[in-house]
Amino acid sequence: MPASETASGKTGGLAIGREGARTLLVASGEWTIDTIGGLARQIASLDLAGEMVLDLRQVAALDTSGAYLILHLLGEAQRRRAAMTLGGLQERHAGLLRTIERAMVPVAIKGEWRHPWLAVLERLGRNSVEQLQEGRDLVAFLGAVAIALGRALIRPSRLRLPALFSHMERAGFNALLIVGLLAFLIGIVLAYQGADQLARFGAQIFTVNLVAIGMLREMGVLMTAIIVAGRSGSAFTAQIGTMQVNEEIDALRTIGLDPIELLAVPRILALLIVLPLLTFYADMMGLLGGAVMAILVLDISFAQFASQAALAVKASTFFVGMVKAPLFGFVIGLVGCYEGLQVSRSAESVGLRTTRSVVASIFIIIVLDAGFSILFALLRI
Amino acid sequence: MAAPSAVIEIDGLVTRFGQAVIHEDLDLSVERGEVFAIVGGSGTGKSVLLREIVGLMRPAEGRVRVLGHDVARLDPGAARHLRRRWGMLFQDGALFSSLTVGENIDLPLKEHTDIDPATRRRLAQLKLGLVGLPADTVDKYPAELSGGMRKRAGLARALALDPELLFLDEPTAGLDPIAANGVDELVRSLRRALGLTVVMVTHDLDSLHAISDRIGVLVDKRIRVGTIASLIQDDHPWIRDYFRGPRGRAAAGGGGKVGGGGEG
Numbered sequence: 001m002p003a004s005e006t007a008s009g010k011t012g013g014l015a016i017g018r019e020g021a022r023t024l025l026v027a028s029g030e031w032t033i034d035t036i037g038g039l040a041r042q043i044a045s046l047d048l049a050g051e052m053v054l055d056l057r058q059v060a061a062l063d064t065s066g067a068y069l070i071l072h073l074l075g076e077a078q079r080r081r082a083a084m085t086l087g088g089l090q091e092r093h094a095g096l097l098r099t100i101e102r103a104m105v106p107v108a109i110k111g112e113w114r115h116p117w118l119a120v121l122e123r124l125g126r127n128s129v130e131q132l133q134e135g136r137d138l139v140a141f142l143g144a145v146a147i148a149l150g151r152a153l154i155r156p157s158r159l160r161l162p163a164l165f166s167h168m169e170r171a172g173f174n175a176l177l178i179v180g181l182l183a184f185l186i187g188i189v190l191a192y193q194g195a196d197q198l199a200r201f202g203a204q205i206f207t208v209n210l211v212a213i214g215m216l217r218e219m220g221v222l223m224t225a226i227i228v229a230g231r232s233g234s235a236f237t238a239q240i241g242t243m244q245v246n247e248e249i250d251a252l253r254t255i256g257l258d259p260i261e262l263l264a265v266p267r268i269l270a271l272l273i274v275l276p277l278l279t280f281y282a283d284m285m286g287l288l289g290g291a292v293m294a295i296l297v298l299d300i301s302f303a304q305f306a307s308q309a310a311l312a313v314k315a316s317t318f319f320v321g322m323v324k325a326p327l328f329g330f331v332i333g334l335v336g337c338y339e340g341l342q343v344s345r346s347a348e349s350v351g352l353r354t355t356r357s358v359v360a361s362i363f364i365i366i367v368l369d370a371g372f373s374i375l376f377a378l379l380r381i
Numbered sequence: 382m383a384a385p386s387a388v389i390e391i392d393g394l395v396t397r398f399g400q401a402v403i404h405e406d407l408d409l410s411v412e413r414g415e416v417f418a419i420v421g422g423s424g425t426g427k428s429v430l431l432r433e434i435v436g437l438m439r440p441a442e443g444r445v446r447v448l449g450h451d452v453a454r455l456d457p458g459a460a461r462h463l464r465r466r467w468g469m470l471f472q473d474g475a476l477f478s479s480l481t482v483g484e485n486i487d488l489p490l491k492e493h494t495d496i497d498p499a500t501r502r503r504l505a506q507l508k509l510g511l512v513g514l515p516a517d518t519v520d521k522y523p524a525e526l527s528g529g530m531r532k533r534a535g536l537a538r539a540l541a542l543d544p545e546l547l548f549l550d551e552p553t554a555g556l557d558p559i560a561a562n563g564v565d566e567l568v569r570s571l572r573r574a575l576g577l578t579v580v581m582v583t584h585d586l587d588s589l590h591a592i593s594d595r596i597g598v599l600v601d602k603r604i605r606v607g608t609i610a611s612l613i614q615d616d617h618p619w620i621r622d623y624f625r626g627p628r629g630r631a632a633a634g635g636g637g638k639v640g641g642g643g644e645g
Contacts, residue, residue, distance in 0.1 A: 064507065064543055064574075095573060095574050099574050345524045
């Protein structure tokens with residue numbers, strides 16, 4: 001007898017015989033979740049035609065899956081115009097079969113078929129529209145934040161100082177180690193690469209210029225902004241997004257508190273204040289890294305390094321770097337909070353938005369930095 | 382059948398959170414085929430007890446045996462085998478939010494059986510039909526469902542592997558009375574049809590009257606077990622307030638199991 005056997009040793013079978021003109025299907029053993037995998041395959045290969053009887057007298061155990069399969073078999077027979085009747089249904093199984101029959105639904109047909117190229121085109125269009133809408137929403141959010149900031153400036157009592165200081169500590173003070181270390185290493189890298197190339201012209205001393213100008217104008221602020229975007233921008237999105245999932249943001253609104261004033265403004269202001277401070281610190285650490293490298297590899301004394309750096313750097317060099325810092329901080333905070341508020345009510349969207357927040361803020365920062373370069377070139381600074 | 386009639390046996394269970402003792406020397410046994418309800422005030426450790434039974438938490442002391450296996454001392458193979466014999470419904474459904482409802486129900490089937498995808502999909506739809514959800518729910522994401530629908534979908538997933546033992550954490554909480562009746566009716570019919578054993582934590586007195594065979598009340602760090610008729614005579618202040626308070630009387634009157642309990 002063909003039987004479907006499983007690892008747990010349970011077997012269910014379906015034997016095919018003939019009884020006069022009728023085909024006799026005898027179900028036996030267990031018709032449960034453990035056995036119906038094999039039974040379903042056997043049923044799919046059955047030749048359903050003519051007059052048939054499905055005998056259930058020998059079924060020892062039946063669960064919802066087994067009941068489904070019996071009803072499925074009856075349905076298939078009907079579809080193929082075979083006259084199948086049910087025999088030997090046990091009283092203890094009748095109720096279950098009735099329950100399952102009521103719960104069975106016509107199989108839903110899933111979407112219509114599309115040409116793959118058309119699908120790609122459609123997805124491209126959808127994504128483009130979505131991106132544009134995101135851009136518009138971000139600008140709208142910028143406006144809302146500007147209003148909330150303006151209100152806070154007019155009435156400083158609306159500013160949540162404890163929240164502001166706590167975010168400054170987390171985004172600023174707690175980032176000192178990583179920002180300092182990375183800036184120091186970047187200083188070393190710049191000095192080493194510069195020395196290598198400049199040595200060919202015998203102009204090793206200009207390594208100092210390279211490190212000083214490179215760090216102060218570009219690398220210091222850029223590195224700091226990227227680290228802060230990864231550390232704090234993502235944290236903002238995750239925090240606000242989790243609150244969104246828990247309906248906490250909706251709760252704030254119903255209490256009559258503005259989530260932008262309460263959550264976004266302190267975070268954005270914190271980054272606005274902290275990023276210039278971190279940038280200054282990164283500049284100094286980068287110069288220190290360059291100096292250490294210069295002293296160790298180039299046989300330049302610290303005094304020489306300092307005097308050469310002083311020659312190379314004008315006050316404007318320093319300020320060109322520093323002026324970008326608050327703007328970058330603002331952008332990171334803005335994007336982080338915006339993406340957090342865009343989270344829908346699922347855990348997955350928190351992750352998605354967090355990633356997007358980091359990518360978007362780094363993208364905007366680099367675009368802005370390029371813009372600044374062009375602007376300063378035109379202004380001849 | 383050779384199987385012992387007690388499906389769950391708990392001996393001398395102790396639960397501690399730091400200094401706080403939640404359960405002390407708690408004993409309990411649940412029989413095959415019954416609907417056993419666990420009730421108790423806030424913080425008496427109802428959900429904790431349920432989590433200890435399914436092995437999500439380890440008790441500080443004591444032994445928990447489910448279907449003859451000690452859940453604290455399972456090798457991975459036995460644990461896998463045991464876990465497919467029970468289903469659990471979490472309070473808010475705990476559906477995987479990155480999967481559609483259909484994929485949620487399909488996950489245990491795909492993992493534990495050799496059934497072909499087309500049959501699995503129809504089984505998932507069947508389970509949705511069983512818990513009273515429309516067929517198009519199968520391709521929806523949990524975030525698109527209401528709280529009550531999420532709960533039903535969670536129940537459908539718990540039923541995916543046709544378990545012998547069903548754990549329900551507050552199955553009717555947050556549902557409207559009609560939906561709650563529907564869940565009660567569903568549990569009752571499944572129990573009758575499949576011989577399920579059901580262990581549920583609930584606060585719903587109507588549900589207690591409608592479907593529970595026995596009730597365990599968590600009081601004074603232990604569990605006091607009885608039927609509604611016997612517990613209603615209990616003189617413990619919490620139990621008295623619970624069953625004989627206005628809501629308790631209303632439920633008893635509506636359920637019609639305890640004669641003359643209504644307020645007339």
